[in-house]
Amino acid sequence: MLRENELSNIIIGKAIEVHKTLGPGLLESAYQECLFYELMNAGLKVEKEKPMLIVYKEIKLDHGYRIDLLVENLVVIELKTVETFTDVHIAQILTYLKLGNYKLGLLLNFHTAVLKDGIKRFVM
Numbered sequence: 001m002l003r004e005n006e007l008s009n010i011i012i013g014k015a016i017e018v019h020k021t022l023g024p025g026l027l028e029s030a031y032q033e034c035l036f037y038e039l040m041n042a043g044l045k046v047e048k049e050k051p052m053l054i055v056y057k058e059i060k061l062d063h064g065y066r067i068d069l070l071v072e073n074l075v076v077i078e079l080k081t082v083e084t085f086t087d088v089h090i091a092q093i094l095t096y097l098k099l100g101n102y103k104l105g106l107l108l109n110f111h112t113a114v115l116k117d118g119i120k121r122f123v124m
Contacts, residue, residue: 004104007044007075012119014038015108019115028081031110032068035079045072052099067096076105085109085120097124 002010018034032048039046052065069077078093085107093105102124109118 002044002072004074007071008104008106008121010042010044011035011039011071011075011077011106014042015106015110015119016115019110019112022110024081024111024113026081026110028068028079028110031081031108032079035077036069039069039071046070047073052096054099065096067100070102074102074104076100076102078105078107080107080109080118081111082109083111090120090122093122094124097122 015035018031018038022030022034036046036048047070050067050070051062052067054061054063054065067076068079071077076093076096078089078096080089082089089107093107096102097105105122107120107122108115112118
């Protein structure tokens, strides 16, 4: 079974491939579908739009929070097509990591000339 760091390398490689093929300027959903396709074709278990429940004391709240992609139930991927990351984007992925007890998250911004300039890695 692949661990988080190995998965991270595969995910980033596939994301770069998608970005090189499509370039910047498309909707987030287009990049999500293409990255989902690439990761599935690489033989990875990938969940798209995975619901994220919030548990507060004894109640469970489902308020539409969704992880863009969850790879091998280990790596959270949050996709963006924005000029620059904001504190809200960072808080969002950190919240997903905390609530889901995940160790690694990737925040990917496809609205960059070169994708490597739009990658942030988070480790809990």
